[in-house]
Amino acid sequence: MAKRIDVSDLNIYYGNFLAVEGVTVSIEPRSVTALIGPSGCGKSTFLRSLNRMHEVLPGARVEGKVSMDGQDLYAPDVDPVDVRRHIGMVFQRPNPFPTMSIYDNVAAGIRLNARKMKKNDLDDLVERSLLGANLWKEVKDRLTRPASGLSGGQQQRLCIARAIAVEPDVLLMDEPASALDPISTLAIEDLMTELKERFTIVIVTHNMQQAARVSEQTGFFNVAGAGQPGRLIEFNATEKIFSNPDEKATEDYISGRFG
Structure with missing residues (x-):
């Protein structure tokens, strides 16, 4: 478990619209990689391309390469x-199967x-997955x-249990705590720190x-304007991104000058 993902010259399309352009990045195993940037910059689209979830939308396609430990996905x-069995996904809002029991939710995958x-x-x-x-x-x-009887934070952790039950190599999380209260958010963050010992984790978050x-590496996505594709502006160690970024656009975003 916990595999490396390499992305090379990735363009992501919805029909004729180029949503994300020219992403090249390597995501290290047994670590948390965070993707930040303003709304509409393509970070969630990029995340979904890593396990081909974006393909559920008609006309979605990619150019370029995404590989996991050398295998072209x-x-x-x-x-x-x-x-998708090897690269699991946890969504922004908890989405347990509400009429199913807690047990059956975890066993569903x-x-x-x-x-x-x-x-x-x-x-x-x-039991192991819930633990x-x-x-x-x-x-x-x-x-x-x-499962509908659980709180929002518990439901999100149930969705994580469901995702890890199939023993994936990589876990993608699309703003997993944005709908949660601060205490539940902290629980999810603590959980990510524990899970990175076993999984490669990529998280999209608006919470800098x-x-x-939570992350070791951070990628900053941005978009030049309406109708323009999102781009990965900078990818670096999280400490560097937040203390001494290479790109002015990264510094402007982190300091709140835009976005």
Whole structure:
């Protein structure tokens, strides 16, 4: 688990619209990489391209290369569903299956992948995943109850448990704490710090303090104007990005001069 992602000259299109242009970057394993930038600059589009989630929209396509430990994720013989099993996704708003139990939410990914498991093995996997998401102690006595009964922060951690249950190599998080209160946000940040020991994590966040707290590397995306493609302006160690960035545009954004 925890694999390296290399992106080379990536252009991302929606139909004829070039949404993101010319991204070249390497994402290191067992670390948290944060993507920051103003709304509409392409950071979430780029994130979704890493596990081919953007393809669910008609007309979406890429030019360039995305590889994981040397394997081209866009090669003709690669199944996008298999890519998504290896590169999991946690979305901005918690999206558990509301009518399913907490247990069945965690097991859903395993069942969707048609993996046959004995009941005892599945029980162990559900417990292990909930432990990994720091949720087990809070829900162990109500696993058969609907997930809709959990708080927002608990639901987001349940979604993380569901994502890690299929044992991915990479975990993508698209503003995972933006809909949460400060205490739940801190729980998610603490969880990311623990999970990076096992996974490669890429997070999109509008919260620059969060990026500074949780990540080792930060990429700053920006867009020149309406209708223009988003670009990766700077990618560097998080400490450097927030203390001594190479690009003036990065410094302007971080200091609040725009965005």
